[in-house]
Amino acid sequence: MSMEKVNDLVTRGKAKLVPAAVQEALDEGCEAGALLDTMIAAMDVVGENFKNGTIFVPEMLIAAKAMKKGVEVLKPHLASGASGALGKVIIGTVAGDLHDIGKNLVAMMIESAGFEVIDLGVDVPIENFLRTYEENPDTKIIACSALLTTTMPALQQTVAAINEASWRSKVKVMVGGAPITQEFADTIGADAYTPDAASAAKKAKELAA
Amino acid sequence: MLTKRQNFLETIRGGKPDRYVNQYEYLNIVMGTPFLAKYPVVAYGQENVVGAWGVTWTWPEGFPGGFPVHTPDKIVIKDIENWRDYIQEPDLNYTEEDWAPYVAMAEKIDRKEEYVTAILAPGIFEMCHHLLEIQNCLMAFYEYPDEMHELIDFLADWELRYAEQICKYLKPDAVFHHDDWGSQISTFISPEMFREFIKPAYEKIYGYFKSHGVEIIVHHSDSYAATLVPDMIDMGIDVWQGVMNTNNIPELIEKYGGKITFMGGIDSASVDRPDWTPKLVAAEVQKTCKNCGNKYFIPNLSQGLAVSTFPGVYEAVSAEIDKMSKEMF
Numbered sequence: 366m367s368m369e370k371v372n373d374l375v376t377r378g379k380a381k382l383v384p385a386a387v388q389e390a391l392d393e394g395c396e397a398g399a400l401l402d403t404m405i406a407a408m409d410v411v412g413e414n415f416k417n418g419t420i421f422v423p424e425m426l427i428a429a430k431a432m433k434k435g436v437e438v439l440k441p442h443l444a445s446g447a448s449g450a451l452g453k454v455i456i457g458t459v460a461g462d463l464h465d466i467g468k469n470l471v472a473m474m475i476e477s478a479g480f481e482v483i484d485l486g487v488d489v490p491i492e493n494f495l496r497t498y499e500e501n502p503d504t505k506i507i508a509c510s511a512l513l514t515t516t517m518p519a520l521q522q523t524v525a526a527i528n529e530a531s532w533r534s535k536v537k538v539m540v541g542g543a544p545i546t547q548e549f550a551d552t553i554g555a556d557a558y559t560p561d562a563a564s565a566a567k568k569a570k571e572l573a574a
Numbered sequence: 575m576l577t578k579r580q581n582f583l584e585t586i587r588g589g590k591p592d593r594y595v596n597q598y599e600y601l602n603i604v605m606g607t608p609f610l611a612k613y614p615v616v617a618y619g620q621e622n623v624v625g626a627w628g629v630t631w632t633w634p635e636g637f638p639g640g641f642p643v644h645t646p647d648k649i650v651i652k653d654i655e656n657w658r659d660y661i662q663e664p665d666l667n668y669t670e671e672d673w674a675p676y677v678a679m680a681e682k683i684d685r686k687e688e689y690v691t692a693i694l695a696p697g698i699f700e701m702c703h704h705l706l707e708i709q710n711c712l713m714a715f716y717e718y719p720d721e722m723h724e725l726i727d728f729l730a731d732w733e734l735r736y737a738e739q740i741c742k743y744l745k746p747d748a749v750f751h752h753d754d755w756g757s758q759i760s761t762f763i764s765p766e767m768f769r770e771f772i773k774p775a776y777e778k779i780y781g782y783f784k785s786h787g788v789e790i791i792v793h794h795s796d797s798y799a800a801t802l803v804p805d806m807i808d809m810g811i812d813v814w815q816g817v818m819n820t821n822n823i824p825e826l827i828e829k830y831g832g833k834i835t836f837m838g839g840i841d842s843a844s845v846d847r848p849d850w851t852p853k854l855v856a857a858e859v860q861k862t863c864k865n866c867g868n869k870y871f872i873p874n875l876s877q878g879l880a881v882s883t884f885p886g887v888y889e890a891v892s893a894e895i896d897k898m899s900k901e902m903f
Contacts, residue, residue, distance in 0.1 A: 422762050427717070463637075466708050517847070
């Protein structure tokens with residue numbers, strides 16, 4: 366019952382209620398890892414609902430916030446690194462582009478799926494993507510977005526620079542953003558393109574498996 | 575040959591237009607008011623310009639428009655529960671003399687040929703996220719609904735006072751109002767939330783304009799917003815400008831034609847790009863015109879003004895629309 370309650374509260378984005386529900390579940394003897402899994406499952410449902418158009422950005426944001434609050438309570442009870450067990454993802458909007466909400470939604474969904482996210486923000490120069498990977502060589506995925514036709518060349522250049530790096534075979538590259546298509550992703554040599562945040566989280570899990 | 579204005583009316587009424595309304599040709603926008611002149615507006619290439627309402631703007635080179643800057647220090651409303659403590663209401667005390675240059679601009683327009691058009695941007699929804707930062711704003715609809723209602727009422731009241739002066743001095747025939755309500759695949763908020771928070775403000779604003787001499791309301795949202803069309807009609811919107819192809823425009827025309835007209839269908843992202851060619855533009859315009867027909871539809875780039883990011887694209891689209899007029903009429 367407690368697990369179901371946590372799942373339901375995360376799905377409905379009840380950030381104020383989730384910490385107490387998680388604590389209650391822990392007090393009743395629920396495993397911290399199982400509670401984390403139920404929250405990840407809740408976010409999977411949120412992502413699917415967003416993808417299907419039955420919920421919208423606010424519902425996704427409050428669900429992610431609720432999960433974050435739950436994870437804060439869980440953290441002391443989890444094995445070190447368990448909340449980011451699927452590995453590291455570096456994410457950013459490419460140089461010259463200031464769009465952040467799409468990238469933030471992808472970051473949230475990927476984090477909620479069990480990755481550790483290194484968010485470089487917006488207007489990220491190529492060298493920042495490269496340097497961050499070199500500082501975090503255990504990174505599984507680099508995700509880059511461009512939201513304008515004018516910044517598609519910057520995305521192309523970013524992916525080209527990653528493709529030329531000596532460590533390229535050890536990492537997967539995902540791309541996205543309003544003007545980006547599968548065809549463009551193929552042309553520039555990215556490993557994956559997804560059209561929305563929920564698909565991005567799903568694809569990230571496939572790529573990291 | 576019908577005038578631009580007659581041809582527009584035939585198009586939106588399902589009558590006998592003799593050609594396509596070519597993009598923005600029917601709107602002659604008066605690009606200025608004393609309010610717009612008083613407060614700094616970010617220009618291409620500028621950074622950190624503080625405009626009306628205290629919002630900081632940056633317009634990087636290569637971008638189609640400016641961006642509100644939302645680093646923590648630059649968010650205007652830092653705490654929605656105390657929004658009144660943060661808001662800086664722009665001045666609306668302007669004299670007849672202040673309005674005179676803009677009245678002169680309006681007077682030069684031939685109203686028989688084109689609509690004298692007032693432009694208002696940003697809209698109510700955009701103002702909310704410019705002031706609060708978009709994620710804070712979207713979550714506040716859930717977490718602080720009372721405060722969001724108060725803020726929206728405040729913004730709408732301010733705009734109504736501005737509208738009063740616009741109607742008194744410019745006497746516009748049309749209003750072109752920006753407010754982006756979605757991404758290319760979805761609305762930002764649910765239709766239910768939109769009806770609760772945003773729609774009432776526009777019913778007041780557009781209702782005011784319509785009862786004070788404005789004949790045509792053109793609303794810009796270059797996004798998906800198909801699910802909001804019935805609400806647009808209720809609000810008094812005559813033309814939805816910026817309609818993207820993700821909306822299934824032919825289906826919308828079939829369903830709502832006669833109550834609202836759809837202006838767009840040539841997604842800027844598909845042609846206004848660094849690698850554009852006249853051939854690409856021609857293919858998109860032909861496809862769009864053939865799909866959407868010639869009533870209740872105005873072919874147009876989804877961009878919110880008669881411009882393109884890459885030189886020549888807007889003009890190339892216009893030229894192709896002229897060609898399609900010969901084929902489709």
